[in-house]
Amino acid sequence: TGIYGEEIQDDNGAFTVSNGSIVNNDNLNIDLTVNANSTSIPGRYRITPTYSNNNYSLTYTVGYFTINQRPIIIETTQTFTYGDRIVLDNSNYTLTSDSYTILDGDSISITLQTDLNSSTDAGTYNEHITLTENDSLYDITLRSGTIIITPRKITIELDDKTSVYGDTALNLTYKLYYNSEEIDESDLINFVSIEPSCAVDSTSGVGNYEI
Numbered sequence: 001t002g003i004y005g006e007e008i009q010d011d012n013g014a015f016t017v018s019n020g021s022i023v024n025n026d027n028l029n030i031d032l033t034v035n036a037n038s039t040s041i042p043g044r045y046r047i048t049p050t051y052s053n054n055n056y057s058l059t060y061t062v063g064y065f066t067i068n069q070r071p072i073i074i075e076t077t078q079t080f081t082y083g084d085r086i087v088l089d090n091s092n093y094t095l096t097s098d099s100y101t102i103l104d105g106d107s108i109s110i111t112l113q114t115d116l117n118s119s120t121d122a123g124t125y126n127e128h129i130t131l132t133e134n135d136s137l138y139d140i141t142l143r144s145g146t147i148i149i150t151p152r153k154i155t156i157e158l159d160d161k162t163s164v165y166g167d168t169a170l171n172l173t174y175k176l177y178y179n180s181e182e183i184d185e186s187d188l189i190n191f192v193s194i195e196p197s198c199a200v201d202s203t204s205g206v207g208n209y210e211i
Helices: none
Strands: 031-034 043-050 063-068 070-081 110-114 123-126 129-133 138-150 155-158 174-178 181-183
Touching: 110 138, 129 138
Parallel strands: 070 138
Antiparallel strands: 031 043, 043 063, 110 129, 123 138, 155 174, 174 181
16 A cells, blocks of 8 residues: 555565465566556556566466555644634644645645634634545544634723713713724624713812713
């Protein structure tokens, strides 16, 4: 057997005598050839023998050389922001140190999926990625898959308020920003409204008070 992409090694001793015997320590001078090479796709290839010892009459049972898929081991780490749709990038992976390489000119066909979604809490998640592969040349294994969900960075801007001495408490308000754009609370998942406070009432003296 061999592996796709690897050189096929000659092994003229890879046969057994099933009937009859070899005498006088003779060498049958058998040469085994297979019509395949390192570029041949995985499959079975017939082995053809030739020999050059006229003291023997040989018959042979057909043998086959099997080229197996090239084993590839990958790992992936993908990062998302809490609240964003989680769609894994099928091209975002690296080969492990003990994996065979992907041959020049080749590419592998994989699909990465996860059960996590936009409502999954921020954190680091292992073993939540599955791999589906349909590649005739490579046998692909996912050794480790990690999804990192980072907190969503929201800026809260408290609105300035002005009142007149003796007035009742103010209606305190605020604005939300994401990536410098104002957003509404309804745009956020699981957002709990905040309640600004200010230590001021109708008896507070004239001055500035922090909200």
